[in-house]
Amino acid sequence: MQKPANYQRLPHAQDCDCSVCWSRREMAKPAPSRSTQCAQCRPAYARPIRTLQMGCVGGTWKPLASEWTVEPAFICEKHTPPARPPKYWSVMLDTGRPTPFVPIHEPFELVG
Template identity: 55%
Template sequence: MSVLSKYLRHLHPEDCNCSVCWSRREMAKPALSLFTPCTECRRTKVFPVVTTMALVRGVWRSIHSTYRVERGFTCEKHMPARRPPKYWHVVYDSGKPTPFVPIRELFELEV
């Protein structure tokens, strides 16, 4: 039996904090997205008001319709930004850069 198969059959305790259990817990959480509409946001709706029907080849079909449009509204929080987001950010700032100084002295390789 390989080591991998032993690991895959291993049961994790309830309070396990390994990467597999942490990922499973994080994926179970609902996604809080900027695109999820709130109670203030409202989608645009279109309603047919008057429809003209006609008999076409033995089947009643709509041949002309008038529609009413209710304009949508997007709150300030969910409005898209005017500028694209910044993709570049500092991950780790180690301070001032150290200049490269080449070694001019000869050296011998020790074995």
């Protein structure tokens, strides 16, 4: 019988199907994530187009104020989030129209 400490140090076989090796193989695969950008998607981009004011900073002249142009981001149809929630969002129990809360401003006593 092997001790647990000795067993953990043994190398796993090449075709090992234990949970540790399976997890290691799955984590090595590239995930097709919705957040992965494609060739059509592009982030927002800002760049200066004209310098308005220059100043001497640390012995070198640098722009202090500039006019900027901003290109908005573009997200392709594949990566655009859906307008509706996913299908697993569903109504579990519909009890009908909600009853509005009507506050009582006058105190009352129960008769009976």
